[in-house]
Amino acid sequence: MTTLIKPPPALDERVGRRSMVANLLGRPEIGALVGAIVLFIFFSIVAPVFLQANSFATVLYGSSTIGIMAVGVALLMIGGEFDLSAGVAVISSALTASLFSWYFSTNVWIGVGLALVVSLTIGFVNGWILMKTKLPSFIVTLATFLMLTGLNLALTRLIGGSVATPSIATMDGFASAQAVFSNDFIIAGVDIKSPVFIWIILVAITSWLLLRTRVGNWIFAVGGDANAARAVGVPVRWTKIGLFMGVGFCGWVLGMHNLFAFDAVQSGEGIGNEFLYIIAAVIGGCLLTGGYGSAIGGAIGAFIFGMANKGIVYAQWNPDWFKFFLGLMLLLATIVNLIVKRRADSK
Amino acid sequence: MASNDMTSNETAKHGPGGAGTGAHGAGPDIDQETLLQHEKDTLTHTPVHLMELEAVGKHYGNIIALTEVTMAVDMGRVTCVLGDNGAGKSTLIKIIAGLHQHDEGTFKIMGEERRLGSPREALDAGIAAVYQDLAVVGLMPIWRNFFLGSEITIGRGPFRRLDVKRMKEVTKSELAQMGIDLRDVEQPVGQLSGGERQCVAIARAVHFGAKALILDEPTAALGVKQSGVVLRYILQARDRGLGVIFITHNPHHAYPVGDRFLLLKRGKSIGYYDKKDITLEELTAQMAGGAELAELAHELEAMGGHGELVDQVQAEVAETTGQTPR
Numbered sequence: 001m002t003t004l005i006k007p008p009p010a011l012d013e014r015v016g017r018r019s020m021v022a023n024l025l026g027r028p029e030i031g032a033l034v035g036a037i038v039l040f041i042f043f044s045i046v047a048p049v050f051l052q053a054n055s056f057a058t059v060l061y062g063s064s065t066i067g068i069m070a071v072g073v074a075l076l077m078i079g080g081e082f083d084l085s086a087g088v089a090v091i092s093s094a095l096t097a098s099l100f101s102w103y104f105s106t107n108v109w110i111g112v113g114l115a116l117v118v119s120l121t122i123g124f125v126n127g128w129i130l131m132k133t134k135l136p137s138f139i140v141t142l143a144t145f146l147m148l149t150g151l152n153l154a155l156t157r158l159i160g161g162s163v164a165t166p167s168i169a170t171m172d173g174f175a176s177a178q179a180v181f182s183n184d185f186i187i188a189g190v191d192i193k194s195p196v197f198i199w200i201i202l203v204a205i206t207s208w209l210l211l212r213t214r215v216g217n218w219i220f221a222v223g224g225d226a227n228a229a230r231a232v233g234v235p236v237r238w239t240k241i242g243l244f245m246g247v248g249f250c251g252w253v254l255g256m257h258n259l260f261a262f263d264a265v266q267s268g269e270g271i272g273n274e275f276l277y278i279i280a281a282v283i284g285g286c287l288l289t290g291g292y293g294s295a296i297g298g299a300i301g302a303f304i305f306g307m308a309n310k311g312i313v314y315a316q317w318n319p320d321w322f323k324f325f326l327g328l329m330l331l332l333a334t335i336v337n338l339i340v341k342r343r344a345d346s347k
Numbered sequence: 348m349a350s351n352d353m354t355s356n357e358t359a360k361h362g363p364g365g366a367g368t369g370a371h372g373a374g375p376d377i378d379q380e381t382l383l384q385h386e387k388d389t390l391t392h393t394p395v396h397l398m399e400l401e402a403v404g405k406h407y408g409n410i411i412a413l414t415e416v417t418m419a420v421d422m423g424r425v426t427c428v429l430g431d432n433g434a435g436k437s438t439l440i441k442i443i444a445g446l447h448q449h450d451e452g453t454f455k456i457m458g459e460e461r462r463l464g465s466p467r468e469a470l471d472a473g474i475a476a477v478y479q480d481l482a483v484v485g486l487m488p489i490w491r492n493f494f495l496g497s498e499i500t501i502g503r504g505p506f507r508r509l510d511v512k513r514m515k516e517v518t519k520s521e522l523a524q525m526g527i528d529l530r531d532v533e534q535p536v537g538q539l540s541g542g543e544r545q546c547v548a549i550a551r552a553v554h555f556g557a558k559a560l561i562l563d564e565p566t567a568a569l570g571v572k573q574s575g576v577v578l579r580y581i582l583q584a585r586d587r588g589l590g591v592i593f594i595t596h597n598p599h600h601a602y603p604v605g606d607r608f609l610l611l612k613r614g615k616s617i618g619y620y621d622k623k624d625i626t627l628e629e630l631t632a633q634m635a636g637g638a639e640l641a642e643l644a645h646e647l648e649a650m651g652g653h654g655e656l657v658d659q660v661q662a663e664v665a666e667t668t669g670q671t672p673r
């Protein structure tokens with residue numbers, strides 16, 4: 001066990017030399033990358049405004065509001081689970097922060113802190129019920145989705161007396177919280193909003209986490225084959241619960257942005273957004289069955305979403321076309337993923 | 348390493364009688380000794396077994412999957428568990444590997460009574476299992492699979508990260524030592540053949556200082572040649588001083604590599620033999636149940652069944668009972 005006989009550093013003759021291109025083609029996010037480039041060129045042609053720095057910053061901003069969530073959702077999907085409550089949980093977090101601060105007239109940072117606790121708890125509860133009952137996450141999170149939807153509406157009306165929360169703009173800590181969650185950074189005359197930076201940082205951290213840490217190894221394993229993972233000592237339960245809490249954390253970040261971009265929250269929002277996050281992750285190469293995907297892929301998926309969303313506006317088309325585009329991109333990117341993966345595997 | 352501590356413990360427990368029996372698993376130079384020990388030991392004379400089951404039973408709800416099973420596992424020995432489908436073989440090893448807990452009897456590791464709550468606990472006790480249905484994660488590269496759950500890291504605190512380069516090197520060299528020549532450790536395990544996959548799992552268990560290796564029907568889905576390869580790794584693991592539990596329903600695979608044989612049928616032990624006390628023919632006969640086979644041949648004939656099939660069954664009856672066909 002102690003003496004390791006070093007084999008000759010042989011390049012096995014059975015391994016055809018894989019070129020850089022072949023390696024790139026083996027990546028999960030290749031389909032999304034191709035799709036993103038095609039879409040970028042397409043909109044650059046049909047809507048030249050698209051290429052201006054300010055428009056591009058707007059596209060990035062639109063992408064980040066999906067992308068922040070897509071990070072957590074992509075990791076969760078690699079870990080083999082879904083979260084249908086992710087869309088409304090964002091609003092639950094924002095509602096918690098604003099209603100708590102308003103009702104108790106506290107510094108808004110206290111509300112922000114409480115919202116983080118609530119978001120992580122929602123994630124924990126999702127994961128815990130899943131691991132306890134062994135029900136599919138589709139069912140468990142569908143239930144929490146419905147419950148949260150109801151709670152958002154009912155509690156907001158009960159506490160604030162309306163479907164939207166009262167404004168918290170004049171409260172202590174609002175300005176500093178806004179400076180963190182919804183700031184405008186003017187760089188070389190271009191207005192870039194803080195979620196864009198938060199998004200990029202999140203993607204960088206999770207990519208590293210996924211590919212270079214033990215936890216990352218476990219995430220792939222619990223999604224690929226939970227029984228095999230458990231048998232070699234991977235803490236399957238905690239990995240999955242942690243992934244749901246990760247989605248909760250991302251929901252908190254986005255929820256705080258939603259709150260501080262204005263000063264109030266509509267309690268009925270967020271429904272349906274969970275599918276946008278899942279779509280971004282799937283376009284980005286995450287397998288629906290788990291065990292395969294990347295954080296970067298989710299980011300590119302979100303970027304495709306942002307481009308299609310804003311590009312249609314810049315091209316001065318009717319926004320009705322947007323959903324069609326999104327569906328088409330989903331289909332194309334996943335087909336490209338499939339083809340590329342098959343070809344890469346057969347080489 | 349923890350395994351070394353355990354090994355020296357074991358030496359101490361062996362006391363004067365088992366001179367030096369414990370120091371196995373440290374390197375290839377031990378092989379001779381292990382083999383010698385073979386000749387001396389019998390089922391009953393080893394003072395402390397690596398693992399020992401006594402009258403172990405297990406039921407799932409009202410289904411009794413296992414009753415009154417007694418067996419022992421020693422270092423440098425192969426204990427074979429034989430039985431037909433549903434005999435309780437997988438249940439037995441799941442108890443030993445910490446996936447399920449027994450309801451009756453005692454299970455001792457190094458002479459100490461234990462009840463393993465999780466696979467992690469079993470691994471910490473030096474027991475590694477290679478399951479028939481859950482060996483590896485197909486989509487993950489070989490090296491990630493090899494180290495899954497026991498990854499090598501560098502750095503501290505939030506900057507603790509995988510030592511990818513070292514893990515790849517170790518994977519390659521460990522597999523080479525087991526005589527497994529793999530193309531590329533970045534390859535997803537799912538692309539390997541069934542036999543290669545089993546071998547990766549075996550090499551992994553050996554590398555992580557397992558003292559006991561459990562193999563659940565590793566040859567069941569394999570062709571003749573691949574089965575031979577896996578059987579060779581079983582012997583290699585034995586020669587490295589591991590106690591091996593080899594589960595199979597094929598006596599022709601079990602007999603050449605086994606030192607002891609436990610026969611299960613419908614959750615009950617129908618025999619427990621040292622190799623010197625049983626021949627391959629006897630083992631096969633016990634397994635198949637010679638009388639049942641003869642009956643089957645009659646039935647098929649009575650039904651006016653296909654001649655070829657009847658001949659085949661009769662030939663098998665002849666083989667298992669040592670008689671010539673009529």
Ligand SMILES: Nc1ncnc2c1ncn2[C@@H]1O[C@H](COP(=O)(O)OP(=O)(O)O)[C@@H](O)[C@H]1O
Pocket residue numbers: 407410411412430431432433434435436437438439
């Ligand atoms: N989790 C379980 N729940 C209920 N019954 C089980 C379970 N696992 C195994 N059994 C039953 O226990 C018996 C022994 O099964 P098993 O140990 O898998 O047999 P083998 O591996 O020898 O084919 C079978 O009758 C099987 O149906």
Ligand SMILES: [Mg+2]
Pocket residue numbers: 436437479563564
């Ligand atoms: Mg079985």
